[in-house]
Amino acid sequence: MQYRTVPKNGENLSALGFGAMRLPTKRLKIDEERATRQLRYAIDNGVNYVDTAVPYHGGESERFLGRALQDGYRERVNLATKLPPFMVKSRVDMDRILDISLKKLQTTHIDYYLLHGLEASGWKKMLDLGVLGFLDSARASGKIRNAGFSFHGDRKTFREIIDAYDWVFCQVQYNFLDEDTQAGTEGLRYAASKGIAVMVMEPLRGGTLAGKLPDGVVRIYRDAPVQRTPAEWALRFVLDHPEVTVVLSGMNDEAHISENIRTCSDALPGSMTAEEHDVISRAAGVYRQMMKVPCTGCAYCMPCPFGVNIPNCFQLYNQYYMVPGRLMTRIWYGVQLMGGMGVPAYAGLCRNCGKCMKACPQHIAVPDELRKVSKKFDGLRTKALMPLVRLVFSDKIKEE
Ligand code: SF4
Numbered sequence: 001m002q003y004r005t006v007p008k009n010g011e012n013l014s015a016l017g018f019g020a021m022r023l024p025t026k027r028l029k030i031d032e033e034r035a036t037r038q039l040r041y042a043i044d045n046g047v048n049y050v051d052t053a054v055p056y057h058g059g060e061s062e063r064f065l066g067r068a069l070q071d072g073y074r075e076r077v078n079l080a081t082k083l084p085p086f087m088v089k090s091r092v093d094m095d096r097i098l099d100i101s102l103k104k105l106q107t108t109h110i111d112y113y114l115l116h117g118l119e120a121s122g123w124k125k126m127l128d129l130g131v132l133g134f135l136d137s138a139r140a141s142g143k144i145r146n147a148g149f150s151f152h153g154d155r156k157t158f159r160e161i162i163d164a165y166d167w168v169f170c171q172v173q174y175n176f177l178d179e180d181t182q183a184g185t186e187g188l189r190y191a192a193s194k195g196i197a198v199m200v201m202e203p204l205r206g207g208t209l210a211g212k213l214p215d216g217v218v219r220i221y222r223d224a225p226v227q228r229t230p231a232e233w234a235l236r237f238v239l240d241h242p243e244v245t246v247v248l249s250g251m252n253d254e255a256h257i258s259e260n261i262r263t264c265s266d267a268l269p270g271s272m273t274a275e276e277h278d279v280i281s282r283a284a285g286v287y288r289q290m291m292k293v294p295c296t297g298c299a300y301c302m303p304c305p306f307g308v309n310i311p312n313c314f315q316l317y318n319q320y321y322m323v324p325g326r327l328m329t330r331i332w333y334g335v336q337l338m339g340g341m342g343v344p345a346y347a348g349l350c351r352n353c354g355k356c357m358k359a360c361p362q363h364i365a366v367p368d369e370l371r372k373v374s375k376k377f378d379g380l381r382t383k384a385l386m387p388l389v390r391l392v393f394s395d396k397i398k399e400e
Pocket residue numbers: 303304305306307308310349350351352353354355356357366367370
């Protein structure tokens with residue numbers, strides 16, 4: 001396994017992190033025996049970073065890890081979990097939720113603790129509720145060792161958050177289709193310039209960059225100078241960036257775990273050749289041709305006075321047409337924009353004031369495009385999924 005150093009604390013973390021968001025299941029529950037075997041296999045083969053969160057698997061992921069990391073495995077890993085802003089209504093809630101995580105994970109401390117899925121409104125809410133004081137006291141008490149945040153907002157907000165605290169690490173969505181969305185490559189570099197380690201989530205965009213591929217991408221990989229699986233191309237792209245410390249993969253298949261361990265063992269920063277980069281950029285080009293709105297996610301149009309998260313609306317709208325997994329994209333729209341995990345910020349909130357259009361360097365007719373997004377996502381088909389979204393991302397997740 002390859003290890004990369006966290007600049008602020010000198011710790012060496014495995015380039016591959018085990019994400020406990022998509023564990024194997026049996027009859028809609030975590031298949032504990034198989035998931036434990038997979039997790040321990042990964043640790044025995046060098047993985048030393050395990051990432052979970054309160055809502056994963058309806059609140060069961062943390063509890064599962066508490067059991068699976070018995071027999072000495074807890075001491076061999078850095079454990080990461082998260083404080084979800086959508087469950088926090090007061091400063092007291094922050095301590096309460098952290099204590100519940102410690103109990104479920106059967107540990108005295110969290111090695112890497114994150115504020116979960118920040119974007120502009122969630123960040124403001126947490127600041128107003130005193131989250132920075134909470135992080136200071138949790139660190140002082142030893143309940144958390146390192147403070148960080150995961151992020152799904154716009155680039156301007158990302159910079160604001162980076163500058164607001166002495167973070168040790170951050171976690172961003174990054175892959176060869178997300179160079180210009182959310183934090184993007186610019187965010188990766190900004191974090192690294194401040195000595196902040198970057199953990200990457202969604203390197204395969206929830207598995208879609210490694211699942212059923214568009215024909216054009218199949219041909220590009222087939223004719224490439226070196227033969228790799230789609231997952232290997234995608235992971236190597238992420239790990240080629242020296243700013244990246246850990247790439248998280250939500251693994252639930254034994255063959256994929258072995259392959260990812262192999263890939264992450266020798267995918268050193270800067271090791272990809274110019275020809276290999278060309279393969280990736282041509283594959284990305286095929287996906288981008290399928291994009292509906294040429295939004296780069298720069299967020300110059302933000303904030304919208306009526307609360308629309310414009311870049312996020314366009315990102316999910318493009319994703320819907322670019323990669324397989326449309327149901328998943330619709331669910332994410334419900335989670336991220338229709339109030340599943342924060343303040344509603346969906347396309348239908350647009351009141352056509354025109355403010356955003358003056359700011360858009362791509363000259364996108366934002367309200368017109370938002371109407372199309374709204375037509376695609378704001379109707380009954382997404383609303384029908386909201387009870388499921390609220391169940392999984394409920395602020396009433398069973399605590400004991
Ligand atoms: S036109 Fe719509 S999206 Fe743009 S700023 Fe006005 S309300 Fe917001």
